[in-house]
Amino acid sequence: MISRTICSVVFLSLAFGGTALAQTTDPVVLANSCSTCHGPDGKGLPNNPMPPINGRAAPAMATALKGFKADQPVVTIMNRLAKGYSDAEIDAIAAYFANIK
Amino acid sequence: MIKTNSRRDVLKLAGAATLASLLPSGKSFAQAAGNVVVIGGGFGGGTVAKYLRKAGVNVTLIDANAGFVTCPFSNTVLGGFGEMRQVSHTFDGMRRAGVNVVTGTVTAIDSAAKRVTVQGNATPIAYDRLVLSPGIDFKFVGTAGAIAGYDEAAAEKMPHAWKAGPQTELLRRQLIAMDDGGVVVMTIPNNPYRCPPGPYERASLIAHYLKTSKPRSKIVLLDGKDTFSKQGLFQAAWTALYPGMIEWVSFSQGGNVARVDPATNTVFTDFGQHKGNVVNVIPPQRAGRVVDLIPNLATGDYCQVNPTTFESRSVPNVHVLGDACVAGAMPKSGFSANNQGKVTAVAVAALLRGQAPVAPSMINVCYSLVNPDYGISVSSVHKIGDDGTIISVPNSGGTSPAAATAEFRKMEADYARGWYASISNEIWG
Missing domain, CATH: 3.50.50.60 (FAD/NAD(P)-binding domain)
Known part of the structure; x- marks a missing residue:
């Protein structure tokens, strides 16, 4: 995870010359928000109603999140949160957690 | 830069x-x-x-x-x-x-x-x-914007309990000591302050305690503003769960607190005065x-x-x-x-x-319990807007639905507990 952070930060730093602010949000930064409820690195916690979200196939995860965005199915908080992310951001989040075993 | x-x-x-x-x-x-x-x-x-x-x-x-x-x-x-x-x-x-x-x-x-x-x-x-x-710290007497009469000594009589710890225990002891039929007065500041829905969750859970233990008691909320976080959800829940127990006095109705007198447990608003058996003063705040x-x-x-x-x-x-x-x-x-x-x-x-x-990406979710099995939430997703400030992503976030099943409210109460366990583990675990 640390090396992923460094790689993506270095990439953005190079791409934007180290001065202008990057406009593309890093997948790590996107994914960090999720762990507040879904546990460290999305791995969940024992006996917690918030499910783990790591190690799932990225396409299935992305489909689930895009479904939440479209209120299919209606759940509690995730419909409202998923609407705050573009499909590209959802794909990035899904790919990130898929790689955490 | x-x-x-x-x-x-x-x-x-x-x-x-x-x-x-x-x-x-x-x-x-x-x-x-x-x-x-x-x-x-x-x-x-x-x-x-x-x-x-x-x-x-x-x-x-x-x-x-x-x-x-x-x-x-x-x-x-x-x-x-x-x-x-x-x-x-x-x-x-x-x-x-x-x-x-x-x-x-x-x-x-x-x-x-x-x-x-x-x-x-x-x-x-x-x-x-x-x-x-x-x-946060509190604006006590001597600071611009403070409530007259409210200082650290007054907080030992009229607890704020807005930094958790001994103040929480003090307010709890006062509630336990209060007789059935007593009046709990809570004062709530204008924005901005720590935890916008917190005072209303507190009113709900004190009402839960009073309904269970001292059902003839009342809660009066003296508010420095005319609207509040998750207002419709809270007020609907109060009507359903605690009918007649919680009275909310908005800023326009005279809820703004000018002065307190700890000796007599009295709160003076712009329009009148309220004496409480228990008085919880949530004071104006600063960094x-x-x-x-x-x-x-x-x-x-x-x-x-x-x-x-x-x-x-x-x-x-x-x-x-x-x-x-x-x-x-x-x-x-x-x-x-x-x-x-x-x-x-x-x-x-x-x-x-x-x-x-x-570029940052952040979210916020504030869960509130109105009783142990009834949770409500407000949520938002945040980015940097074109003006360089933190904005909420349009057409996302928002509150729990106004109409929902008891099962839905129970799920949000369970998620509130799940959130607390997760975030606590992430930070202090």
Whole structure:
């Protein structure tokens, strides 16, 4: 995870010359928000109603999140949160957690 | 804009101090180019410390107390179904993560020499970057905007319980001691303040306790504003669960509090007076006073920051987050402070490496319980808007639906408990 952070930060730093602010949000930064409820690195916690979200196939995860965005199915908080992310951001989040075993 | 340190600068810096003090054992140089001092071990500071350690950065965390008691879920103690130990956390988890924890009061900060003095410690602690997450302090008598008559001594009679700990226990004891048929008066400030829905959750859970134990009692809310967070959801729940028990007096109806008299437990509003058997005064607030140790760090009550890095707009190498900063559309909440802490940690780690910080993405969810099995929530997703401030992403977030099944409310109550367990583990576990 640390090396992923460094790689993506270095990439953005190079791409934007180290001065202008990057406009593309890093997948790590996107994914960090999720762990507040879904546990460290999305791995969940024992006996917690918030499910783990790591190690799932990225396409299935992305489909689930895009479904939440479209209120299919209606759940509690995730419909409202998923609407705050573009499909590209959802794909990035899904790919990130898929790689955490 | 962003200062880009060359590798040579970094090496010079490392040479100036001792390498041993800069580098945690077994970590590569690239991961540890600097010392970060974090002041405040709550939701914001605790998160920064943990996430900086994940990035291999040396972190010293300074807190005046040996542990942290959370305001979130402290209302369950007042409601009679939660215990103080469930909202009390040590810093042992910080130490296990490799954070150098210092318990003591910060008495001086030299932002030019970049060092922090802790009471009783002769040697100041040097930093490359300083992170302040001190939460709030109260405007007591003598401060502009304070309620006349309300000072620290008055808080021992009319508790605020808006910093959790002994004040929470005091208010709980007063509620237990109150006779059936008593009146609980709660005063609520105008925005901005810590935890916008918190006073209304508190009213709900005190009502839950009174309904169970002292059903003839009443709660009067004297509010400094005309609308509040999750208002429709709270008021519908009060009508359904606690009919006739909670009276909300808005600003326009005379809810604004001008003065209190602790001797007689009386609150004076612009229009009249209210005597309570128990009086909970949630006072007007400002950034934690440690920010005053750096001239010009605060602008008014709070600190202006660059929302990409949470670095102060006025003092370089000093970052301010959580309740103490102005964070645009983000409310002052533990969840906000936690997400700001992650953004700050990623940004500080990048800046220490001489790299550009990446664009932030944050969320906030505030769960409130109106009874142990009835939860409601408000949520938002945050980015930097075109105007450079933190905005809520349009057409996202919002509150729980006005119409929902009991099962839905129960699920949100369970998720509220799940959220608390997760965020506590992430920060202090």
